[in-house]
Amino acid sequence: MADRPVDRHDSPARPTHWAQGPPTDTVTELLRTLELTISRRLDGVLHGNYQGLTPGHGSEPGESRPYAPGDDVRRIDWNVTARTQETYIREQIADHDLTAWLVVDASATMQFGTVTNTKAQTALAATAAVGFLTARNQNRVGAVMVAGPDIHVVPPRSGKNQIRAILSTLAAPPVSDGHGKADLAGALDRVGALAKRQGFVAVISDFAGSDWTKALGRLSLRHDLLVITVHDPREYDVPPIGLVQMTDPASGRTREVRVTESVQRKFITIAAEQRTTRLDELGRTGADTIELTTDGDWLGSVVAHVQRRRTQAVRGGVLTR
Template identity: 70%
Template structure:
């Protein structure tokens, strides 16, 4: 959630305070990172990969551990039923037309096509803990990416920095994950260029990914223009939404006079944060969070809420473990 200036009539802010001055000059235009990975970024990515891999190896076992467990998620060709086939996979449409029993083959999850949609816009540069939202988003993307790579899935990415959208075509292997993370580590400047075009990124995935697959969306999900595109994407694909937040976006202490700056638009406002304003701020922030979660639920997305103050890797691993238990107990693909 970025600072907004259309808040309640009480004058309460609807976003986090930041120390960024209002008169920051606009940086020179720069595109997405190209060429070899800088040494400092490469070292950071190696450390991140090592940390994630050690944690995953400690809690996840097996040769094909992806994010969507089960026998398969992509319908394949139909064939005649043979003794021993799972009756839950009977293709009733073909059976009715032919008067013979047919079952629907399924493509294994390790052949799943996965996409990452990651928001690294200006509003993601806010943080009051050890990491900011952009760093937490990159860590979440790395976890999803390396989980995908373990199962030999192909992984593509659509990266969003304000109005700029960058598409990376799907490829298999850890080198693809590292390439995506390198682009995430050095996105083009997005300050004062407007809100993230998350809706456009989701529509881009829908246009490119014609085969049913898996889409993970990592963003702070500011605004509501992403709800309909996410719903359209969810019709064909399994959706995992990872909203990123910071504690100060939900509550701000009564610290007196502060200046709030919207990094997406550059608009600023001074406000005196009193106990009354603090209460109203928390109410508006809670309402915004509920609207965001309601929009995600309408899109039938699985949701993992991450905070800059929490154990992001533990939250993702717990989600994966929980879905695997549900798949084993239920005997069906979890939605």
Template identity: 45%
Template sequence: MEAGLRSLELTVRRRLDGLLQGNHVGLLPGPGSEPGEARPYQPGDDVRRMDWSVTARTTAPHVRETVADRELETWVAVDVSRSLDFGTADTDKRHLALAGLTAVTQLTVGGGNRIGAVATNGAETLRLPARGGLVHARGLVRRVATMPSAPEGVRGDLAAALDQLRRPPRRRGLVAVVSDFLGEPEWERSLRALSGRHDLLAIEVVDPRELELPDIGTVVLADPETGRQREVETTPLLRREFAAAASAHRDRVAAALRRCGAAQLTLRTDSDWVADIVRFVVARKHAWSGGGAGRGRPA
């Protein structure tokens, strides 16, 4: 477990490190404490902010502006329900969810930033307080990775995990949601309630067999959360109907996330998920750089 998590962290860090530096605005009220630009002194300015070096060079009194502290608080809601114990390609969805969590921790840790998590399997909820530092970030990923699956018959409850991020109210920051988003979007109301105070990122993990069935004759399909099974014949008609239903479901999820104002990153078990994350981050950084003044959007 330790070797696997360390390898995962190194893989993410090698490709993503440094992509998001400085991409969020100050989150603390008031003038802050970081040094900014120097400007000529004006009557009423605090003399304690006099910049004597600039004053000496220009022979005119100058004060040094300050900017808000750039501290970001990130919370990650992680769905670790039984439906993630599935994968038919290069990896399974649970590993992919951990990869998404690791990427978020690597992109936000450092600089006084803090990260916390709420993980749920439907039967129990793991709450990890927001703290700073790489040691805490590694421990957070480890605790989520070792969280057991729920007993058979227990469905995940993403909405309950999101509600825990609303109470008590938390300082403005970034909320990332890692899930396969199967089932109806009953979590939409909870996620939308968070959008008024936080920037939102949804990381969807997908396996190709959830999108279309192969032509393999008779197959037994099982619901990993309820344990129900059904034997079906993968006829052309069934495969078309299955693909259409899967596409319609993903459209509903995407529409719900858009209504909540969440950026969506999709990771597939049959693709280069690191490259997908890099493309997403670079695109978000480019969009942020071209944005106007006002509240920044963490990539």
């Protein structure tokens, strides 16, 4: 298998409720292949102690050091800064019983894909990468999955079997076509209510609309955030192929559109503006962001992010886990 999930034709039929009980043979094989691919790739770049996706600082106070560009201003040590007249930040010792949460969108819009994979398959692969990487640090991992208005919670536990259970459920979400927009804001607020201590939250979605902005901002006040956006190339450009029938997956509404070169140019402009707005909104939360596409190297993007964090940890003096 290449660095991507299996072809969409091997995916199981979607049920009308969240999967329970043992996974099907198809899902089992998919998850086994994903885990093997991820483990081999990560083992090639991570050795011993490393700065991974989980935060390199926790709740226990450590030493102070001079502020460096890019440091989190929320960690400024105001007492030392006042005494020295220079800006210092307080390092934090990693919390070894960190609870991490995965918020994953499996709604109707995520079932879209015009290349090898759908957005849902790419999101599943990204969830696997983040999950198994987080499990390496012996952290407890929970999940909140959303399919349209339906929210499903998997309580946090430690170990790889927990990640496999999360992925098994995510691989067969309930049908949400025509049931309304993803309640991503509700899923984020659910994590906020369940996570009693500061922790790590990874959010994987196409971030359609803007209903999620305030909820994500509230979550960022207490937790370290990693946001993974998933999109298909056709969401940024559509060829002038004439009359086509388009369907809104969330509402189920269908209309015919004649795609001309003029329509294509307007589409590209609007899509680019929406992407810029979305990234600006995400940037304001202070979250780390990874952008994935259905035709890209999803695992390579995650590995590159891990390596950047590792480099930042060495340069900034952050304690590794």
